[in-house]
Amino acid sequence: GTDKREVFKVENATSANPIITELPYKNADGQSAMSAGYTICVTSNPNDGNEIIRVISNYSSRSIAHSSDGGNIWNNISGNLEENSNGTGDGPSTRWASILPFSDGTKLYLIGTSVGLFGASQLDGLNTVWQQIGKNTIGNIFG
Numbered sequence: 001g002t003d004k005r006e007v008f009k010v011e012n013a014t015s016a017n018p019i020i021t022e023l024p025y026k027n028a029d030g031q032s033a034m035s036a037g038y039t040i041c042v043t044s045n046p047n048d049g050n051e052i053i054r055v056i057s058n059y060s061s062r063s064i065a066h067s068s069d070g071g072n073i074w075n076n077i078s079g080n081l082e083e084n085s086n087g088t089g090d091g092p093s094t095r096w097a098s099i100l101p102f103s104d105g106t107k108l109y110l111i112g113t114s115v116g117l118f119g120a121s122q123l124d125g126l127n128t129v130w131q132q133i134g135k136n137t138i139g140n141i142f143g
Contacts, residue, residue, distance in 0.1 A: 001039025023071035062087035063094040079128030
């Protein structure tokens with residue numbers, strides 16, 4: 001990821017001729033999936049490289065996108081971490097993401113923010129509900 005929202009996929013990274021492809025930044029309707037900002041984190045499901053989360057760390061912008069097809073189509077999954085669905089307002093700054101798959105087929109999606117760690121077991125686009133994890137034990141980076 002870059003400071004201009006770009007995300008690149010590198011195939012055959014250890015070969016003499018790696019294939020570098022810029023991933024599009026579009027949703028299923030062909031519209032931009034997120035606002036301008038810095039791509040601060042890109043993570044993939046360790047069991048499925050086609051499932052990716054990209055995190056934008058900017059205030060007043062949509063901040064979290066998910067792809068299940070290797071980065072061709074992105075869906076905004078910021079959900080309740082945004083004050084307003086367009087990313088404006090006083091939502092926390094997002095910093096990091098992880099996808100934790102479990103042996104029973106379920107997954108836990110984690111987002112590190114300026115106000116603590118949040119998790120969700122289901123993604124539902126802009127309706128994704130993120131719940132704070134460890135509020136009294138982990139706290140936040142400013143606490």
